[in-house]
Amino acid sequence: MAVVHPVELDGSAAAVHALARALRPHLDGHPGQVVVPLGPGEALDAMRPDLPREADTALIVRTSGSTGSAKGVLLSAAALRASATATHARLGGPGTWLLAMPAHHIAGVQVVVRSLLAGTALAVLPAGGFQGRRFVEAASDVLMAEGPRYTALVPTQLTRLLAEGGDALAAARSFDAVLVGGAATNPSTLRQAREAGINAVTTYGMSETAGGCVYDGSPLDGVRVRLVDDVIHLSGPALSHGYRLDPDNPAFADGWFRTSDLGRLVDGRLHVLGRTDDLINTGGKKVAPSAVERVLTAQVNVLEACVVGLPDPEWGEQVAAAIVSSAEVDATALRAAVRQELGPHAVPKQIHVVPDLPLRGPGKVDRAAVVQLLSPARISVERSPTRE
Structure with missing residues (x-):
């Protein structure tokens, strides 16, 4: 018998329920084949199903490969249960869930796991584009x-x-909690959601922690957070036990996972500052894109922002947004706001208005695609010709 059970997820409710059936034996304490969720176009071969599986593995989740080749994150049934149990404990007890994101990513998998452990019927928002009307329809049974x-x-x-407002906003407001994660949420959006009556709970985590493990800056039960040279390290019962066919990966050591994220702790709460590999080095000064993005999205009429570094013959890299x-936005005012908050080195040389930011994975902005979009060979954008 094969030791790997691939589940191809096409966004349909039938495929999601097939994933639930594959996971249930592991959660019930009767392990079988290792479950590998596959998104559209993903191949099982990268996980080498022909080779023996690692011990105590219930699930292998592919990373997005944003910092290199995709990895297979190994998760035990105990880790999945620990994460789901801690989530329910934080939110107010087991409940009924609506799955509104892809089930081949860990955030989607955990919605399925929570539903299984709660013993409630899982509702699924089918693939086909996120629209308020479809969200309302999918949420109706849950509510x-x-x-x-x-x-x-x-x-x-x-x-x-x-x-969209209207019925879509009313439906979101009716949930006892709406977890928001997979990417950074800009403060103005979060403030607007809470002012509108949505109980939005920000989450921070990754596949290696079986999903979100820090909610609204506070670690879930059993989760430990430490900073080493400003880099976030995480530990706890939901931690992965490594990567597929990579037992000595240095990211895992002594029960801790070294993330690629920078952070700070303020009054015991974690503030995520952005990825180490996203830092922009302009004229010898380091700029955190997330800091510039927070300033930009706090300005009038700016809904979303992505800040990247572009090659610059004089400064090494230039800040672009x-x-x-x-x-309509006032680019001069935007630059002035960044200068006041963060200093002249953080001011974007280029600001370009786009209809949508390119995405990858579960709602993450595709920064590589933004770099291509802002390349001088692709478009002409408004420029600030001299260093601020």
Whole structure:
């Protein structure tokens, strides 16, 4: 018998329920084949199903490969249960879930796991584009259920619900909690959601931690956070036990996972500052894109922003920004706001308004695609010709 059970997820409810059936024996304490969720176009061969599986592995989740080749994250049934149990404990107890994101990513897998452990019927938002009307339809059965009602969204989905308003906003408001993760949520969107009555809970985590493990800056039960040279390290019962066919990967050591994220702790709460490999070195000064993005999205009419570094013959790299706006924006005012908050070295040399930011994975902005978009060979953008 094969030791790997691939589940191809095409966004349909039938495929999601097939994933649930494959996971259930592991969660019930009767391990069988290792479950490998596959998104559209993903091949099982990269996980080498012909080679023996690692011990105590219930699930292998592919990383997005944003920092290199995709890895297979090994997760035990105990890790999956620990994550789901801690989530329910933080939110107010087991409840009924709406799956509104791809089930081949860990955030989607964990919605399935939580539903299985709660013993409730899982509702699924089918693939085909995120629209308020479809969200309302998918949420209807969940919102009629007894007990707590939950869903999980990526920031882009939350932004669209807020922009649409009406029934879509009313449905989001009716959930007892809406987890928001998979990518950074800009503060203005989060503030707008909470002011609109949505109980939005920000989550931070990754496949290696079986999903979100820090909610609203506070670690879930059993999760430990430390900073080593400003890099976030995570530990706890939901931690992966390594990567597929890579037992000595230095990211895992002594029960800790070394992330690629920078952070700071303020009054015991974790603030994520961005990825180490996203830092922009301009004229010898380091600029964190997430800091510039927070300033930009706090300005009038700026809905979303992605800041990247572009090659510059004088400064090494220059700061550049792609923004999504609800109306006309004043680039001079945007630069002035960044200068005031972060200093002249962080001011974007280029600011370009785009209809949407390119995405990859579960709502993450595709920074490589933004770099290509802002390349001088591709478009002409407004420039600030001299260093601020």
